[in-house]
Amino acid sequence: xxxxEGPARLMIVSDxxxxxxxxxxxxxxxLLRFNALWEAHYRHDSLLxxxxxxxxxxxxELRIEKPMLTPDITILSVGTEITYGNAMVPDEGWVEYxxxxxxxxxxxxxxxxxSELTLQSETEQRPHKVSFHIQKDKAQGVMKSLAERLEQxxxxxxxxxxxxxxxxxLPQGAGKxxxxxxxxxxxxxxxxxxxxxxxxxxxxxxxxxxxIPDVYGVMVSNAQEELLQWHAANAKxxxxxxxxxxxxxxxxxxxxxxxxxxxxxxxxxxxxxKSTLQISDPRHEVVKFFLSLEKWRRAxxxxxxPFLSELKASCLPSYTFVHPSGVVKNLLELPxxxxxCYGDKQGKSYRVWVDQISSAQxxxxxxxxxxxxxxxxxxxxxxxxxxxLLNLKEPKSSEGFVWLHIHQTWVGEVEAKDHTxxxx
Ligand code: GLC
Ligand code: MG
Numbered sequence: 001x002x003x004x005e006g007p008a009r010l011m012i013v014s015d016x017x018x019x020x021x022x023x024x025x026x027x028x029x030x031l032l033r034f035n036a037l038w039e040a041h042y043r044h045d046s047l048l049x050x051x052x053x054x055x056x057x058x059x060x061e062l063r064i065e066k067p068m069l070t071p072d073i074t075i076l077s078v079g080t081e082i083t084y085g086n087a088m089v090p091d092e093g094w095v096e097y098x099x100x101x102x103x104x105x106x107x108x109x110x111x112x113x114x115s116e117l118t119l120q121s122e123t124e125q126r127p128h129k130v131s132f133h134i135q136k137d138k139a140q141g142v143m144k145s146l147a148e149r150l151e152q153x154x155x156x157x158x159x160x161x162x163x164x165x166x167x168x169x170l171p172q173g174a175g176k177x178x179x180x181x182x183x184x185x186x187x188x189x190x191x192x193x194x195x196x197x198x199x200x201x202x203x204x205x206x207x208x209x210x211x212i213p214d215v216y217g218v219m220v221s222n223a224q225e226e227l228l229q230w231h232a233a234n235a236k237x238x239x240x241x242x243x244x245x246x247x248x249x250x251x252x253x254x255x256x257x258x259x260x261x262x263x264x265x266x267x268x269x270x271x272x273x274k275s276t277l278q279i280s281d282p283r284h285e286v287v288k289f290f291l292s293l294e295k296w297r298r299a300x301x302x303x304x305x306p307f308l309s310e311l312k313a314s315c316l317p318s319y320t321f322v323h324p325s326g327v328v329k330n331l332l333e334l335p336x337x338x339x340x341c342y343g344d345k346q347g348k349s350y351r352v353w354v355d356q357i358s359s360a361q362x363x364x365x366x367x368x369x370x371x372x373x374x375x376x377x378x379x380x381x382x383x384x385x386x387x388x389l390l391n392l393k394e395p396k397s398s399e400g401f402v403w404l405h406i407h408q409t410w411v412g413e414v415e416a417k418d419h420t421x422x423x424x
Contacts, residue, residue, distance in 0.1 A: 003072060004192070008047040010261050011194035012038075013075075013180055013209060014252060015201040016052040016059075018163075019220055021066050022248035028067050029268075032353055034249035035069050037256075037266035039357045039371070040287040047194065049183070051075040051176045053162060053205050056088070057123040067376060070356050078160065078168050078205050079179035080128035086356075094182060098128045101156045102171040110149050116142050117167065128174055132167045139167065162204035163224055176201075177208025184212070196261050200252045203227050207234075210241050217241035218255035220248050267291055282359050282367035282390050285401045290373060293423065294352040299343035311335050314393075315403050324384045324408040324422065331403065337423055344421070351376040355383075365392035367401075372411060377421065383411040 014020045022030055038048060050071040052059055059076055062068065074083045080098060082091040107130045111117055117132040124131045134142060143159050146169075150157050156172040180199065187193050198216045199209035204226040210217040211234065219227055221244050228243070235241050242258055244251030257264035267287050295301045296308075312335045319331040357371040367390045374383040389405040406424060 004045065004047065007187070007192045008045065008194040009196070010042060010046040010256075011049060011197045012042075012046070012252065013049040013051050013197060013199045013215075015176075015203070015206050015209075016050055016054065016062060016068075018202045018222060018224075018248065019200050019206070020050065020249055020252070021062065021068065022222075025248070027349075028351070030247060030249040030253075031067060032351060033266040033268045034253060035067065035353045035355075036268045036287050036291060037253060037264070038069060039354045040267050040281070040284040041263045043357050044283060044359065047072045049073040049075060049180075051079065051179065051199075051201075051206075051209070053078045053166065053168065055123050055126055055129075056081070056083075064381070067351060067353050067374065067381075069353075070372075073183065075176060075179045075183075077124075077126040077129045078170055078174070079176040079208075080126055080170055080174045082179055082183070094179070095127070097182075098171045098174050100171070100173070101154075102128060103155060104128075104130060106153050106155055107150065107157065107169050110146065110153060111169070113149075114142055114146065120166070128171055130169045133165055134161075134167045136164050143167070160205050161226060164226065166205075168205065175208045176205055177210075177212050180209060180215070181212050184215075196259070198252070198255060198259065198261060200255070201227065202248075204230070207231075210235055210238075215240070216255065216259045216261070218251055218258075219243045220251035221245050222247045222251075280392060280399060280401075282369050282401065283357050285390060286357060286369050286371060286388060287354050290352045290354055293338070294345075294350065296338065297341055297343065297345040297423075298348075298350055299346040303342055308335050308338060310400075311338065311403075314401065319404050320407075321405075321424065322407040323424075324410045324414070331406065334424055341421075341423055345377075349376060349379060365394070366390070366404075367392075373408070382414050384408040385411060 048069060048071045055077050070086050074088060082094045083089055116134055116138040120131040120133060139161050147159055158170045158172050158175055160168045200218050201209055202220050202222060203224040207227055207230040217240060219231060242255060244254045246254045253264050253266060256262060268291060292307045301307060315331045315334055317332045321329045321331045321334055323329060352375050355372045355374060359367050359369045362368050369388045369390060371386055372383050373386050374381060386408045390401040391404055393400050393402055
């Protein structure tokens, strides 16, 4: 959160499974819609927080599996772990706080007396979280008697039921809601309380997020029964919490619009990307370019689309494009390369998305834009860290940018054969 000098304009705190990530959408379209919206219009002055029940191990697996953005803050293991940045630096203060009145051994001892509880995998057992699976019809009864037993043993715990199958036991001070309250308090102390915060969730462990004061909330359309029941009993009259009519990340976009938290039209929803030329924002320009590239290669635009001619007019000769393989090309070669790859990804699972975009204005009309560009090609993902130099077109009335320089470097190892269909 140190990335921003002042308070975030919007902080989105979102659950992952069945909220940000739709496991019933193999194309990941709503997630990709959200990604484009976030990078084009929010990343530079807002904060993205993922709040998941997953342990660091399962969270990292999900990040490889799905086209997810890099969050600024990650709340893991049902609010028992808070980490910052891409390096996932843990919040030690939070760990220390949770250790009060908590004894994992007693929890293990007492839970072993319930045959209805099946221990989840080893990765999901964390320092401040013990997790089980339990059948729906047994859950309420077990939760009640377990709570009594643990109280008798002097522990102050929280028992949470989620997804109609998972049962988590945490210290009373933990949980997604408490972790968010802790972050907000910390931000306030630093003079960086976000102007608006939107919490997003679908299941039982998200309920707490919706009871933090001054926080907007969206339960996505596909929310679980246990969350809807909690809402009906506890937050029905709270106008700050809505039940979206759209699934997962599309429900989040819907809530941004409903609460007037900012722009809610994803560049992916704009049929004619040319019509958005009037947005003279370098971050939007980069997101729009790679979306056009995706559509071009998937043959979702006409071959006669002005994308190429415009690109030609936007790339100046004698400027360079440093290909991630290290080969230096003339930027003007780019339109010709693109010409030959129209439709080469038609009917394939090819997708492009931009992550962690940042920009700096280096002269009155020049911008340096940094980002990681990801591509999904034939079920495989590869990325490159990219820097682009953009100049606002003159005269101002002509709108748009001139691309002066592109420099890309592979993220991690990329096999030599994968260089062949790399365009930019
Ligand atoms: C995630 C975690 C699991 C937890 C569940 C509900 O699926 O992996 O341990 O029980 O979320 O919070
Ligand atoms: Mg969920």
